[in-house]
Each structure stands twice: as C-alpha cells, then as structure tokens.
Amino acid sequence: MTKLITGQIQYNLFQLNETDGAHLNVDAYLLTGTKAALLIDTLQETEELYERVRSITDKPLEAVISHGHPDHAGKGLKQFHEAGVKIWMTEEDIRLYKELFGGEYPEEWFSELKDGQTFDLGGQVIETILLPGHTPGSAVFFDEKQQRLYSSDAAGSGQFWMQIPGCIPLHEYREHLASLVSRMDRYPKLRVYPGHRWQSDTQLNLQYLHDTLDLTDMILEGKDQGKDLVMPFHGEPLHYRECSYGMMKGYCYNPGNL
Numbered sequence: 001m002t003k004l005i006t007g008q009i010q011y012n013l014f015q016l017n018e019t020d021g022a023h024l025n026v027d028a029y030l031l032t033g034t035k036a037a038l039l040i041d042t043l044q045e046t047e048e049l050y051e052r053v054r055s056i057t058d059k060p061l062e063a064v065i066s067h068g069h070p071d072h073a074g075k076g077l078k079q080f081h082e083a084g085v086k087i088w089m090t091e092e093d094i095r096l097y098k099e100l101f102g103g104e105y106p107e108e109w110f111s112e113l114k115d116g117q118t119f120d121l122g123g124q125v126i127e128t129i130l131l132p133g134h135t136p137g138s139a140v141f142f143d144e145k146q147q148r149l150y151s152s153d154a155a156g157s158g159q160f161w162m163q164i165p166g167c168i169p170l171h172e173y174r175e176h177l178a179s180l181v182s183r184m185d186r187y188p189k190l191r192v193y194p195g196h197r198w199q200s201d202t203q204l205n206l207q208y209l210h211d212t213l214d215l216t217d218m219i220l221e222g223k224d225q226g227k228d229l230v231m232p233f234h235g236e237p238l239h240y241r242e243c244s245y246g247m248m249k250g251y252c253y254n255p256g257n258l
C-alpha cells in the first residue's frame, strides 16, 4: 500500500510524493500557471493521482513523462488518459517503456515529446531539454525565469542509477550532461527538483550538476574512488560500481558500459 503526500514548494509548484515507507519513494511535480497546469511524471502505484491533481487545480492540464521507467510512468496514467489529458513522452522512451519494462498502456496514449518543446502555463514557461543517459530518451524540464530544473532521474537525486539495462554508454552521457551544465551556468540560483528527492538532504543546485559532471569525468579517466557492488535486478545479479564526489553521494555505473 502506498501513500500519496502533497507538498507545496511555492505558490505555483507542488510536489506529489508516493511512498510505501520502504523502497518506493518517488516524486512528481505539478506546476500551476495562470492559464494552464503541467504535471511532470505520474508516479508508480497510486491511482488517485488525477483526483489529487484536480483538487489542486482545475486549469487545462497536460502531463509530461520524463522517461519510460515504471516508477515515473505508473498506474496513474490511466486516469489521466481517460480524462482526456494529453500525455507526452519521447519516442525513444515510449519504446523503452514497452520493450524493457512491459509498459501496460498502449503507445497511442502518448504524444511524442521533442527536444526544445515548450509549455506556456502563464507566468511560467517550461522548456523540454533532452538529456539521454539514464534512459535513451530522458528529458528534463527547465523554467528559465524561475531558475528551476525538473530533472527526474536524468542526473540522479543525490544518488544516480547509470548501471541498469537501457542506460546509454557513459561517455555519450558525459557529452549531453556537459552541454546542459554549460547552459545552466548562466543561472547561479538554479534549483534542481529530481525524481527521488528523499535521496538528498540538501536542495540540489548548479553545484550538484557540476559535481555530477566532474565525477563522470573521473570515472571515464579511471580515477573514481569507488567500490564494486552487486544488486538483484529483475531476478538477476547486476554487477556495478558506486562512487561519490561533492553533492553526488552515490553514482552507480556499469564498468562494461563506459
């Protein structure tokens, strides 16, 4: 049984947290503008998300899915689809959602999310920036005016999963991350809102993105101070390494996928 907890971060920004009190703890974000609202991700098990969102806003609503993992594109999707809410996800991750994770809802439910696509909510304009890595079609969402970046799992949440099947080679991710970081450097007050906020006890920011990039470079240069670990993944042992640097407390990667 999971709980759905609403938190208000700012007058126009809500955190919707789903937790089972153990391993499952994931965040979606609801952005409310003067004209429209945008939901980022639909959590995993909870089926009351649509109702909860509608208790906060009655504005025209669209939903974006950051990537095709089941804890961000879960059972809540159904209610949004049935209510006629447009649901966006990148083509690459619609495929991943179906092939790798057996996503239960049909491709036709999704509209194809593109790099650079914007959502004008009135008072906040949200830009889609693709950041492939954690998945081939991961997207982050940027609000330039308010210096907010909604990053889901694309740069981790203080911990980072780059070790699982479906992640792209680390040197390719490095280039995508470097280009995001160089763009974000113009926004010193940047606040980063990730998909698993509980994994860090501090507000993630521009420094966090730099630490993640620097650690990616250390890994690629064979200079990380990490350790070898193993975890079960879909019933199989998954071997990986974990290392840390600065605000990045647990960067997990597959040494066979550099």
Ligand SMILES: [Zn+2]
Pocket: 067, 069, 134, 153
């Ligand atoms: Zn993920």
